[in-house]
Amino acid sequence: MELSPIALVLLGLLLAGWTFGAVWLVLAAQKRARQARTARGMARRLTYMIEDSPAIPLLVRPDGRIEGPDRLAAWLGFDALPDYLSELAGEDAGLDADDLAHLGDAVRRTQKTASPFRMVVTPVGSRKSLALRGHQADPVVAQSGTALVWWFDFSESQSELSKLRAEAAGARTDFAALVGLIEAAPMPMWFRSDDAELRLVNSAYVKAVGAQSADSVVKDQIELIEPVDGLSAAQIAQQAREQDMPFERIVQATVGSQRRTLRVSDLPLGKEGVAGYAIDIEEMEEQARAFRAFREAQRSMLDQLSVGVAQFNADQLLEFANQPFRRIFALPGTTQLDPPPFDRFLDIARDAGRLPEVRDFPAWRKELTAIFTAGEAHEDAWTLHDGTHLRIVAQPMPDGGLVFIAEDRSEQLALSATRDTLLRTRTATFDSLFESLAVFAPDGRMQLWNRRFPEIWGLPEEYLDEHPRADELLDAIGPHLARPAQRKAIGDVVRSATLDRKQRSGRVQLSDGRTLEFAGVPLPDGNGLLTVLDVTDSKKAEDALRERASALEEADAVKTRFLANMSYEFRTPLTSIGGFAELLQSGVAGDLSDQAKEYVDAIISSVERLSSQIETVLDLTQSEAGLLPLATEEVELLPFVTQIVREREEAIENGGLSLDLRGDRSAGKVMADKRQLGRALGNILDNSISATPKGGRILVALSRRQKGVKIVISDNGQGMKPSELARALDGYRLDADGKPAKRRGGLGLPLARQLIEAHGGRLELQSEKGSGTTATILLP
Template sequence: MLVRADGRIEMAPSLAGWLGLDEAPRTLADLAADNGLSTEETAAVERDVGAAQRAARPFERAVTPRGSGRTLAMRGTRAPAELGNGVLVWVSDISDARTEIEALGGEAARLAVAYDALTGLIEAAPLPMWVRDPDLRLAMVNTAYVRAVEGTDADDVIDRGLELVEGSGRGGPVAGAAAARDGRALSEQVLPATIAGARRSLRVIDVPLPTGGVAGFAVDVEDLEQARADTKRFADAQRGMLDRLSAGVAQFGPDRSLVFCNQPFRRMFAMRAEWLADRPEFERVLERMREANRLPEVRDFPGWKLARRAWFVGADGASEEAWHLPGGTHLHVVAQPLPDGGLLLIFEDRTEQVQLASARDTLLRVRTATFDNLFEALGVFAADGRLQLWNNRFRALWGVEEEFLSSHPRVDAFAERVASRLATPNRSALIPDLVRSATAERQQRGGRVAFADGRHFEFAGVPLPDGNALFTMLDITDSRRAEQALRERANALEAADKVKTQFVANMSY
């Protein structure tokens, strides 16, 4: 398009169509006709053309005709002298380029927002973060990094090349970055560092960037490392303690393989250390126990074994079972699920306890039978004065109910209850006295007492080795009667002898 010095326009008819005009315009003002340029764009073009005519100043402007979806680029400059003192304007259709430019502009704006957000996040992150250039020199660090290395600001840290972690035999802080850059893969290592005067362990992670640089960040894992060390020491101490127990202990991991067993377990189930070193699974251990005849006899062993697998996921906590093995062995089994999905088994040999309990039960039955078949009435009072044991003779002699004796009355209450059975009721106070003497003073005392029905008994309080007192009563009624008869006969004989003596004396005179 050529704009003459007098304002006339010369252009190709096709250009008029681009501008949304039905016919070629004659002046610049005609560009606003029909569906051409807007009034504002037409005025702007007039100003640009005027400036080019007066000062030979070139211009560029993008316009959008109202009747067209095109975007046109106008580039104007003063026309050559042979064309007169006009302005030559080149018009090109940049619709596609404009759309792309707008799309790229929107993408650039979105990326700028994302970059600002990412930059803000990196700055606010409590973790030291950094970026290295392809030569592995520090190019950017965040505030946490500056604070960790005690730098003034990011520029100071970069200029001085302050590294977060210390050098070591593994190559120092740059070694991981070089490995990530050269291998094009993430690199991770734990390195020591001194932060705020304290020795810390940092997990340093380096990530290669498409630009050839490396980004990295560090996580303080000192507490985690200490916790792991403490856990390992605790586990070692626990296993050392378990190895000293008399009970057999076996621990299975989350994969149900044997991870630990103590000496009593190996001895109890006759298992070789070489076989256990292969970390056999739970089912194989049960099968080996069965081969050694160290499992209870069951009809459906596969079903029994499957039921024991539920020990690993026991929702009710520990499970307990009593195993009666061939040969008379009795095992108490405790299965404790572990938080990591494993299982701890404890096998306690209770054969001796079972035998002792059986012997004790037999002894108690023998003692009870002996008590009940003794001629004497026996009662055992505890150190606190309560009646603990008695035989049938004791209950029948005092005429009290079994329910009363089963309540384990104190000796004072017992004496008050049976006082009416005595010929002299206040003599019942002798019973508490004898019991206290036997339990507190550890002295044996005895005596005799007469019942209201005429029977006579000899009683005694005997201290027992366990601190209790044995109260015994022996019926001496028959011997008492025989003694009385003999005494009366002796008196009669003595009286007869006196009569005889007097008779003889009288006959002599």
Template sequence: MNRVAMRRGIVTRMARFGHPQGQTAAKAGSRPVLAPAAAVGGGVSLLTLGVLAVPSMAQPAPGVAEGFSLAGWLARAPNYGSDLATAVPFAVIGGLTLFAAATALFHLRERRRAKLREDALAVEVAQLQLRCDRAEVIFAAERRVVISFGRKDDDPVIEGDVSIVGDGAAPRRILAFGSWLTAASAQALETALGHLKRNGAAFHLVLRAASGLYFEAEGSAISGQAVLRLREITAERLELVRAHDALITTRGDLEGLQALLDALPQPIWLRAGDGELLWVNAAYGRAVDAADARDALERRLELLDEPTRTASQDARAGGGAYKARIAAVAAGQRRTLDVVEAPTGAGSAGIATDVSELEAMRLDLQRQMQAHIRTLDQLPTAVASFDGTERLVFYNRAYRELWQLDAELLDSRPKDGEILDHLRAARRLPEQADFRVWKNEILAGYKSLEANEHWWYLPDGRTLRVIGNPAPKGGVTYLFDDVTERVQMESRYNALVRARGETLDSLREGVVVFAADGSLTLFNPAFATIWNLEPSLLAGHPHIDEIVALCGHLSEDADWSELRAAVTGLHDTRTSHSQRIKRPDGTVVDCVTAPLPDGSTLITFTDVTAAVDVERVLIERNDALEKTSRLRDDFVHHVSYELRSPLTTIIGFTQLLGDETVGALNARQREYTSHITKSSAALLAIINDILDLATIDNGSIELDLGPVDARETIAAAVRGLEDRLVERSIQLEIEVAPSIGVFIADAKRVRQVLFNLLSNAVGFSAAGQTVKVAAYRQDDEILFSVADEGPGIPPEIKAHVFDRFESYAIGSRHRGVGLGLSIVRSFVELHGGHVELESGTGRGTRVVCHFPAAGGLARVAAE
């Protein structure tokens, strides 16, 4: 029974695995079961035959002619009844004997057949056992697991080495694919196994475990069951799988790289060893006017011309990369390309970068530099630049002419110290007690980060203002400004002031000027005589309240109260005021106040006692008043003439010299003439602007509207401050938006606004700081912005900076009467705009003026 059970188990196992011999053996093993049934059937047949043959057993031996039959026997029997009773037992016994004999014969025959069948099955079982053992050895030679899925409610049968999923792992863990496979592999296996169970679809997958191992999964349907075979991939096949994964990864990387290269704007290409194009990107196709990259390859369109390709091939043949800047036609235009083509094993790879704009910018920069050099060469100011090694790298014609140096010497790039030694030997430098110390001080500018300024008084009487600006990359740029003429003009101006003083001293009318704060700034002897005041007391600049107290005994308080209000009062419009003071001693004094453009107040006192005594009548008084008024007007015009007439004369003679009608001028004289013209014109413009402020208070000002160019207006305002900018070493940055265009305004008033703002910004800026001027369009407004890097305005002062006569130093040396920003606001508001102020302590100040571009000005003009 053990052998049969073992055989049946082996046959079942082989049949389960689909082995053909196992299926044959299973079919053959069912034959012995049919043997007992056949034997029983034969016995029954023999028994029936024996019963039928009983009567014949009483007959003689075989060979009797009648035969062995019951009918014949009955026919011959003489005594039927008695013989039948006697013959039945014999018949039964004979039948049983025959049945036993037949059964024995059949049993022997079947036993012999069974023995032969059993021997054959034993041999077959031995062969199957050998095959089973061989299959188990082969199955155990690899780490594999076989999982059989039966009916839906049956548990899967797991056979094999489950340790492939991990040492010590439970058999059921292998069914949790997500616990030992990667997410992608687990998902793929679950999907394929589901199709196998539902549809019987076989599959073959290569799976990757979370541990990095690879497994081969095969699924198939066998005998109505879903069978899953898992085995670890090793040796060469593992390498093949890894190479396949690496190939997929590399292919993805290559596709990503190709997509990136297609997105680049630079044409890129790959060539074979014979120079044939293998691959190009989309930019290459666009550059050669092809439909796409494939079209460029099919048509073999070349971006580079034949000489360039030949030169590249020669360079690569030598083992190096080809690099060159060439001119080529790309996308139907003439472009400049930077081409780099490098060898890549059996071929080459190349890229072309469009540098047309860069080349155009370089050429434009080069042209601008040449223009800058030409401009510097035309400047009257001497300019010389030295590099970090203190050697001369640039000089203009004014520098060569200033020091009378040979061009051959300057072109040899001498050092700064060598030029100083040469000039000292020629006695063209200022005389110094210790030339070595002085020279070291000059050369110390190469180590300084800030600009330095020196004043050189040359032996020939000239005065030079020397500014040394350190260069960002090392070195120093010197500016030699000949200020001899300016010093002379200052001397002339001082003489003019003294002449004005002499004029006032000679007047019989008492003249006095009070500043905006009420302090006395100017008086003549006639004023002291009229009011019996000591000149020494007036020289101490007393306040108007002190003057009122000293003169109170000579007049009534009401008389001086009006004068005090005219000097210290805050009025929307400052106008002239006149009154007559009758003193107790009988003296009659006509007093006239006149506001000055700088915020001061001019008061004239005229003793009209004699006129009053002589002419008592009304007509005579009216004549006296008219005369007094004419005297006042004459005085104002006289003062205006004294301020403007000398400047007009200077400008006229300067223009006469500039026209060279009196003789030809050399370059230096023309330079001086140009300086005089610019400075005088700027000063005259300032005086005219100051005098025009009085008309603002009177309300009689009229705007001369017309198209205004923002850039030209800023330049005009800056020209009046060039000397102050240079003198204080303040940098000026101007930024004008290209799209600003022109706007409708009074160009002169806009220039005055910018001049006042720049003057304040320069005044509150320290040396080396930067003042920024910007103009741009915002919606329907034109904005002018002036910003400085000064100390800024504290919040408590910010609310009063636009008030008149409010002046604050805020830690700087700038002084003023407090009308600059007030005038700015007045002019801007006359145009229909407004002013914004942005400032804070330590953050500088920024003033923005909003001018209507058209609509607001049209409204103002209509009003």
């Protein structure tokens, strides 16, 4: 069938419409599919957001059915959410009956009146705090009459809120207590507003300024602190507020009727104002002044000590060191301006060689530094390389400091060593003495003794080891005494030495015949020394000497009588012979022949010579016996010696000798017996004349000494050997055959020596064989 073009066009239009509709349907379907996917994605996102949101929704339908997520069941302690609101109550989960009833009433009221509600519930057996907010659900969400309840877990907020409430209550309590405390505070306290005017003061402030009340102080703006350097207390408080930092100062103020020292503090409190308080530190200042004075006095006193003392503070810095301490450790003067720490002090002392040598100095120094924190004092002994011994005491102080004391004990140790040596020496000396010694204390107890003491009294040594008392010792000694009653005399001597501090002595006889002499001597230490000596042999010798002395006295008396008789018996016949010879010479018996005259002259010469010899012998004998009389007078020496020399001019000329007399008036005068001193000088001069050969020379010299006079008579004659010189000065002696010993010069030199010694002088002879002899006479 052939279609018309119009039909074809209509058919084409119809097919095109169907195609367009199909395309439109396909595009619409795709759009709806995209919208569905978007809606599903949005639903999922909303679901996840609700799941992660802090609030959980719960729909309560008019019939009481509920719809909500399982997370709410977990909050309420259920495994799954119940179907009805009334089933939210349970024993171990859900809400308690009261909370559930209150919730039910609120939900029903909302369903009927659309009024929202709020409440707080706590699940059974849980500490969660759940906040409920309910309102009528939108019809889009649920059917009309449905309530939507949002559940919030604000457990942390509730805890924080409870804590804040508790803190607020506590703050209010503390504030009330603080206000009461400020009011009752003994120190003045105040508060200033932002314009630095007083707004609040306590009662101590009112009392300090002498006002009637706090209101009057605030009203009249009565200041406690006086202006300082042109700045009032309000201005200083304003500066503290502007700089937002506390100001503290010490000022003088009148508190009541007294001037006191106050420490004033201004504390800015932000925009609120400035608080202030004043602490009375007058007593503290007085104590500080007293402490400073005490410290200065203490340090001045420490400077006077011989012990070195140093103080280190809590920072281990050298705070003070007295002069002995600086001298001991050789501290330089810079340490006073720049105090070193303790470890640096040790380094300085080590560099100066004032520390002991140690192997590990850093470890040793660290050990010493640890004393600062030690709980007790540390004491040590240091020996330095120069032999100095130091006693070190380190005392930690409660404030964390350290007192370091160094005492130089070198001298004490030396004295101790010397004392030990002296004690040992004393003990050895005691034991080596022939005397027996014992030392008794003032209480009578025996302290020390030597080995001789028990031996001399016949006591066992073990008995003395018990240190017996004096009365006990005397009881032990009593049986050994010849007369036991003499023990009282020994006790009196011991008592006198120890208590009366007097020295006494005595003598006792022992039963075995020995004689003991004892004495008590007080010692400087308060003890008494009893010394006992066995004088048995001495007593026997004393008795023998006493008998011999008696015999010698008798012999001396016999000798005196003999000398007196011999002087008479010798001189009387010689005088008679000389007188008869002179009568014969004068011709009384007639004229004599020349030979008879020679015989008479020889007799007269022999009589004179024999008279001189007899007089010399008698004088020598009297001088040896101490019976020679001296008639002393003042003698001028130069004329006296000149006269003696002139008397021997003839003998000097006959011998062909020359004599030189040296001296002047400066020789002065002496007190002497002119006759005896002249004989002494004459005998010495005669000896020189006889010993000097022809052509020899004799020197006589006089000189004044500081104490006395010196006369020298020397010659260049034959001289003498030492043995001959010794015999020349001896007296009359017999040789081994009983005959008189040969001597040079006869008895002149011995007599001269004795005559000079009788004048208080001294004769010295120096002689050399072939060179001559020098006699030196020294007179006072």
